[in-house]
Amino acid sequence: MSSTIIQIHYRMRYTNFAMALDMKIHKVSRLPSELMDSTSFLLKRLGFGAKARSFAAFEQAGHSPYQYAVLAALDEGHRETQAAIADTLGYDRSQLVGILDELEEQHLIERRRDTADRRRHLVVLTPDGKKALAKLRSLSKKLDDEYFAPLDHEEREELHRLLFKLAERHDPRCAPPT
Secondary structure (H helix, E strand, O other), rough: EEEEEEEEEEOOOEEEOOOOOOOOOOOOOOHHHHHHHHHHHHHHHHHHHHHHHHHHHHHHOOOHHHHHHHHHHHHHOOEEEEEHHHHHHHHOOHHHHHHHHHHHOOOOOOEEOOOOOOOOEEEEEOOOHHHHHHHHHHHHHHHHHOOOOOHHHHHOOOOOHHHHHHHHHHHHHOOOOO
């Protein structure tokens, strides 16, 4: 069974469906055909499950998917201000400050005042941050491999291609550079 719950993860509040990952369910009722015929419904349903698994695995590793995204953005090197990181990832700037506080406490990032503009903070990965990012990338790949195990290599590539095509259309942050 699943139930609607409100969760707060790293200062971000959202409604989720509690998926009993380890619980044995004796009788499972099939979802209505109308819903199963909806691609959007299936995408949302699978997204909820993938998100729940992701949060559980990252939290077990002492991090969050939000922290992973920040470290990955910093590793690309061109998003070094707090505002640029928040805008790139679509995070509220005040929520990002909390995530950065946690990363800084773990010595994974450093924040410094921008000498050219004292109002801005520059954020950089530390050597420990690069090591943590490598572990989180490995964890993310493991999660993908487990979740997409029913698909062969070609099917996974096709699914990614189709999802990326949709992302480019519906999320400007995924659009090709101009």
